[in-house]
Amino acid sequence: MQDVLSALNGLRRTPLLIRAARIGVCDYNRAVHLPRHLGPAALPRAAEALVRLMEIEAAQERDRTARAAGYRAARHVDVLIAMMGEARHLRAPQTAPA
Structure with missing residues (x-):
């Protein structure tokens, strides 16, 4: 688990993508x-x-930096939102069943 989170913490992306993902993560629903x-x-x-x-x-990042014709910033942000949401889910303390 720590290796995954360490790798995530090591990612460096453009500030605009990160800012957009941070705004969107508050509405993250993993089932959707x-x-x-x-x-x-x-x-x-x-x-x-x-x-x-x-x-x-x-x-997505490779496509963005290569300026690929099929690159979509909205999809990239959506993936970043999901990553941030899953990281929050992973970091959340696990509650034992009552």
Whole structure:
């Protein structure tokens, strides 16, 4: 878990993308957002979802820096929102069942 969070903390992206994602993360709902990026299968655990999202985001970043014709900033921001949401979910203290 710490390796995933360390890798996430090491990411450096343009401030505008990060600012947009921070605004959007307050409305993050993993049941709605994750299937858009990971498909309709059962929701994975937060660490697994975060690893997969980071792979998707890395491809988005490559497209952005290469100025690829298919790059969409809105999709990039949406992936960053999901990454931030999953990181919050991962960092949240786990409550034991009562």
